[in-house]
Amino acid sequence: MSLIYDLPFREGKGNQTKEAISGNILPIHYVFNHAKYKASSSPNWVESPVSGYAVDFDGYSTYIKDQPLEVNGSFSISAFLAPRCFEACHGDVPTTIIDQINQSSQQGFALSIFRHGEVQFELGDGRNIYRFRTDRQLELFTKSFLTVTYNQEELSVMIYINGKKELESTNIKYFRPADIALSIGLNNHLFEISEVFKGGMFAGLIDFIKVYDHALTDEDIQKEYDKIRDKRSVPLEDIDLDEQKLLDDVHRPQYHAIPPQHWMNEPHAPFYYKGKYHLFYQKNASGPYFSHLHWGHWTSDDLVFWQNEKTALFPQKGELSPSGVWSGSATIGPNNKPYLFYTFANLNKKYNQGVAIARPENVEDTHLVDWKMKPQGAIYQTDQQGIPSQFRDPFVWKDETEEKWYLIIGGGVKDKGPTVWIYTSTDCEHWDFKGELFSVDSSLYPYLGTNWELPVLLPVRDQQGQVKYAFIFMSFFDDESKYEVDTYYYLGEFDKQKAQFIPDTIEPELMDYGRFKFSGPSGFVDPVTNKTIVFSILQGDREEQEEYEAGWAHHAGLPIELFLENQALRIQPLENLASLREELLIHESNKSIEEVNHKVKNIQDKMLEIMIEFEETENLVGLELKKDPANQEKTKLLFDKANDRVWLDRTESRKDKEGDIQGGSLKLDEGFKAHIFIDHSAMECYLNQKKMISSRAYPVSSNSDYLSIVGNTDIRIKSIKIFRLQSIWKQKEMSD
Template identity: 65%
Template structure:
């Protein structure tokens, strides 16, 4: 018996690996081998006690192609892998480990992981492709030894040397002569025009193919030799948060996943001195799919720490097709509860509410979560549009032990709605009807149904309290209107379980054309303040996100309060801890004098506070500007028309942008607090309105700022701070190397 194929991945660096039998050096395809927005680097290599090194496959761009392996006799395939994500959200598909299956001619073989980590092996006999699939699933973030043996008449499949399947066959394997693929299917399915599915995400220590079938004793011996060497620290397998820190557009002081894609942050809560915030996560690539719950922790809601993925789709669970957005509360006996939207595409009503609780309540970071194996709330056929029923928001009545839950939906013949439930134990929920519904004929721009409803108390300086109901419009049918985030101010009628708005028409919460979206929030028990989180949407095409390796980040946390019975919004006070250096502090000077003082300020991470005194005409700021003004973004307040706008038409060289904005009545004094963090722009104007947006300038000096207006315009005050990052570069680790 001898090896006929051997990928050991023991180089430990570089963008090539050697197949040891044929002595061939193989190129490792990886998007950052030729990076566009950061320094070029090779794939990550993780040190391995078992084999020296393992190669990290990022889930969307890392793969290897090789010449055909032609062998028509008995064989054994042995591979040591540690998966990071499964293809649970795309139906009955798999992620390839090694694939030389010619599906057209029913020849060859493929070893892969099915939806939830089941090991799958396919073989062709020239007439048909035969399939074996284990019941047992591999565990995420853990190393597993997979072994498949074939001899004429029998196929056996092992996980960690334990026999999982044995199949007697009366046919003979027929090899294929198509190229061999590692980490990608030979017939990948398309998620979009740019992104492909069926790609492995995680570590592969080795792949070995022998020219005979190993005995069970030999397989056990191989595993016993590995035992004690399979330990895997989270930092070895989780996405490397230092990898993209030199990306010219990637935010540095915002909450953001280590790599890849995120959608809305959600489920904030405070427990034992720490804040927790979760988010929609795809660990396979920077695209919408494979919905998990990522997890951050913080002591101040400013400096965040990445934690292990909290929730993920599981076979046989209530949520096999994805774990969608939700919220959190502190339940009975002081236990944190997560409420998430389950996804099960096999059901008629494929969305509803399920629950997770901490595995170890004593763990200070609450890393591990247990997803309950029962549905908490299921949509019925009397609750509006089928399968438009998601994003539970839960809160506790501050006066008694009762919890409320609202969830977004829509009623075809009426309009978008939120349904409401109550509970005394957070486990059993009683339906109370429509919390709030609007007439879609009168307000068609508010959607056919609502997503991400949020309901929070807001108070003024005198202690007068109202409630704000925030939601995101959604259209489950084609519409000429766009999705956006709106709010109403009003009262909660507890007797009838209804929200009563002060006005019939809602307001936009942000003028950034959906850059601010995915709202979530909670009442901070430490300060009593109502805090809102959001996703700060990207503004790039799929190819650009593929090339960058990341998409989206969280917006800065915002405090909501009342003034004159109107909603006000300001950045969380804790954000002052980001201030690294005061670059400018002036008062009672003219606009011309200020512009002379800020000519040399050009940083990618700034906080700017400016008050224009007695505005008459047009004032504002030029942001992210290069000295020749080939690129710049303008924030403008038009006093005559009571309008504010962000002009992005010259934000990026060679690409036409838009103008974002809307009405803003501030009288004569216009004040702005804005945050710049690489590509992000967040503007707070008189604490009345916000514009959240993006700019991706290409020129290296497009970081200057200046004031707009008449040269004699009086500036009451201006402060500019350089801000510091919350993500630390640190030293180059043993697990990552920039060498080629």
Template identity: 40%
Template sequence: MLNINRWGSLFLLLLISISAQGQLHYKFDHTGGEVLHEEVSGKDYTVEYVFTDAKYKPNSEPLWRESSISGQSLLFDGYSTYIVNEDFAINEGKGFTVSVWVAPRAFEWGRDGKLSSIVNQQDLETKQGFAMGMHRHGSWSFHVGNGQEWIELWEVEKLLPKNEWSYLTATINQESVSLFLNGEKVQEKVFEEPFVFSPADEPLIVGRHNDPNPLYPGSEFMVNMFNGLMDDLKIEFDSREDAEIKESYQTYLNGDTAPKIADADIFLDYDKYEGDRFRPLYHAIAPAHWMNEPHAPFFFNGKYHLFYQHNPTGPYWRQIHWGHWVSDDMINWKHAPIALAPEKGELTPDGIWSGGAGFDPDGNPLLYFTAGNDDLMPNQAVAIAFPKDLDDPNLKEWEMHPELVAEKPEEYLENEFRDAFVWQDEDKWYMLVGTGLEGRGGSASLFESDNAYQWEYLNPFYISDFDKYPYLGLVWELPVFLPIGKYESGEDRFIFLISPVRDPADVEVFYWLGRFDKEEQKFVPDQEAPQLMDYGDFGFTGPSGMMDPASGKPVVFTIAQGKHNGIDPFELGWAHNAGLPVVLDLDDDGDLAFEPVPAIESLRGDLLLELENVPIKEANERLAEIAGDDLEILLNFASSKEKKGITVRKSPNEEELTLIYYNPENSMFGVDRTKSSKLQKLGIDEGELDLKGEALELRVFLDKSMLEIYANKRKSITTRVYAEQDATGLTLIGEDDLIVQSLKIWRMKPIDWQCVD
């Protein structure tokens, strides 16, 4: 039987197509490389994409995807993908219609009210042209000018959903302009006088504002970019009636809904960095773009969860979300969907900043995050999120509690209140929030609760002597407080870690060992002077921590900063990664000892070399056969009074090399990077190491640009080496009679990144 309605729809579309004399149509079907075909003119246009001419990885094509409305679609990465058309123009006074299918992945912060443009050909100064785009939290808009007036038609209630197809249409004539979402009119403006469209003398740009904001003043890194899938963009030289637009929408559908989008087609993708010579392979890293510190670790129903500060729109700081990893062992992670994102309203419009995790009275996990709202003063407070489905083993979806649970007490610095850390002690919950006190330096504010939801402020947890230790800064971020043993009396002993910021801060991880005075509700350190865990300059920062129920020991996570000086993150497409998680303990003298969690051994591949009790000359002869930038090295030297160590990332002509050393004469443990990179000028990181009469033991992890060194489980150095690809050689250093007690080298396997089920 003939389907009259279906044939009628097709006939209507045919009439529409015939009447649209002159139009633009991008199907976004892949025609080869970075070429995009425009159907009406028959011309091909280039898709701008940073990796079609990659600097630090093999070249790759723009992100063509099979999830589509028709044929294929194009995934705009949010910071580098756009198309410029110098040929297209709309005649003055002409009515026209813009329609497009979009599936946003994330929304920009939207500085100065500028759109993340889907398509635009505009001149804001002369009030000419038009633009369609997204804005904060999924609002969207169509703008148009007549040379005297600039009309903005906004939809701020029916927000664009993420990761789903939406059909957007704007149509304008001299009488009115209207917006449609999925065939339904959502906004309309009727003009009091005839509106005569005035075209802009600008190129048509798809996916990027044609007058974008720089990331910061003077930056060549531009924002105001579309982030997500786009398909079937049309500009027709005529306005459309409501029924025509609804009919057009329905003809695309297979049934009543748009096609589902495969996760792999829209999620940020680890695979697009394959071959990147700097991007770590066995350290936890965001699938793409910017990440800050990992935080809020917890263990629940057999899974470890770890979150991280994340900007899914590009490799730069702004509009921070919470990324999410899930693991069975804290090393082999899987990628979960973004857990928390800024949302419209008064709770989190400007960011989901760092925080911690805890458990409610029923033992269910809670996330304590810093809620950012720049319309408030102060602009930071603590809020809570909880899992939507406790039966989901991966806890993929989280829901925010609608109210703030803790706000800054008056005595602390304005707009310096963040990074909650929560623990339970019998029937009480305690929370630390990083902050600072006017004229007294950094501190952490202490709160108490009977139920993990309602919190009462107590007092500053600990205040150091700012005059004596000015490098502890004006503000403390990311306080961490974990049990680490007991005193001889049986009283619990704790480690308290902080990351200082604000001049004159030395932004590293400092710690004290000490006790928790419950009566005074304060921390009492065993030693006044703060201690450093790691001697890498700004390489081991942003601490978070948890008690591992499997081992009963505290575990600390950190961020390994990128130190990109001289290397543009725009050309990398990513910024920063996590350091290896470390398990904390006390040595026989009651001092801190730490090393990577045992599960790192699960990534050991081939044992490339194993030596015992050989002279250094013989060891070097064997080392000449070994090379790599993805290694674990375990090295023990016999005791001696001479400087000793190992050179890694050495090029064949020794133009590049990195020296790891220990000098017994002054007890200095360090890494010399003065010859590490032709791309960057690097220096020496070192600090004092007391071996306590033991022989030197070095454990070295090379992972592309990452370098982590652990010495006798007492100190570490975390740093970066941006060397050439041929800088993979190894050499031991020391006197000719020095004995290498043992040397083992493993090739390390990469994390097999997959999405959680």
């Protein structure tokens, strides 16, 4: 009886490892072994007091393939590992640890982790594949010692977690080995999430995997566990996604809030607590694709410089949120305690969405890194509340004058139109339904969708203290439509007595002209400054294969301030962003375009803030941004006063891809003013505080970072300032 397979991961660096029994050198497949947008690098290796090192499997590209392992008769598998997340959102898809199952011949074995951390073992006898699954779940971010045994003499299977027997099954059929490649971290029969991304891949640290040619005894297993029992804890920085890994990506923004790696969707649930701002976001820690919805978490002292925190909320086993933890919001509730309100998702049900609550584990922790999710929902969709499974994204705020909280949630009524429901509470736990806050008729305004997502209702003020409310939402289509999803707003009044929103106009306006690049709105009134602040996603604009190769997708837009002027909504970047300024490159006043272009021609940088004001003119004016010296790539921001139009021309943004034009109406009785932020591929343009265009540019040329002013050479520039901005992420020296 002996050890027949041993992966100890002793190398500590590089992109290959040695299997100790055969001596085979095995490549570790990893997307950045041959990186496209950054310097090539190997997978992360983390020091381990047990085996020397552990390899970090990123959840979508890291895996090892080996020749078939000859297993006959009894055998055991041991593994020491720490999962970072589970495959919660794709039904019966296990996350592979070691896999030599052949589905076609119904032979082989596999050890994996099921949806919410249950340990799963599979055996094939040539006719069927038998699955054994524990009730007990593994812990995230903590190392667990797993052992499975198959005893052919006793025809039994046993599964152990940290030395304790969690499952025993007898009368098992004879095992039949499979002549198929052995996979580590990769399911041999991948679940297709899309043409590019596949499910069933392990995310986290693996210290070692061992296979024995006999069934280990309880005593054997306990003895092995005793050796490592006190070595299970893992520092968060060792297992969490490494924010340093992508800092040299040519297209990845550097001064925006962004997850360490992988994918995000809408930022949400901002609040201020004990000197810290908190902002959460929809997160997938398994890869840069839409799935496995968790709540990521940032903290900040100033809404500009952010810190990545531990993932806050996870999908949970049970009836409430097994399929994902979707978007929501936050408030400071009774007794000055923070509350998170999230959309729970159980896709096994017809009415599968509603609102649930999470509270901090430790209210004295200013970073609030640990959250406890209540096992019961706070609000459930009823059969009188519109389209099933279109009931999500709660937005909560406290009344300014009394101990009352309001909650709105997006939905829609079939053959009627999109709507938002409203509730009230005096304790943030129990909610009273008050009806519809606001709805529209789909037959009159089909472009506004069949239902609404991410509704936000925020007060906005002018300098005299007059208040209106901005109702912001995203259109959504429950069926095929010729219209595009986008973000809109109404300005109007909130009637607290009737719990209804009364708009000033019958139709809303676009929040941003960037064709869905600005989306996922959320916001709050900052209790420190009393400013109304809105957060958003700045959506990416690449194919899935490009996002696979980049290792990230999307990030937060810059925080913006909303205010009133002349009964109209005004938009500007948050003034705190001035702290990003590293160097003033240009400061000129009352110069011709020709003179200014002579000054700016040598500016080349991927992180810039540009503030420019043109004298009033009927002629076309604007800027060329992200421009290469050969003038083959550029993105143009243009304003045409004669036609009251502003637009971003992306038709030449990238040499190898056709672009588009994004824009809309802009009426001015003054000169054109643009406040522009460029952060690698991200571009945000704030125009006379009236409109904004958020967009993207991914030039092919590495030096497409120049700019110039557009217009007749004698047109005057009233003022221009250009700043070089700094990264909010501190770069450390990386080891291979």
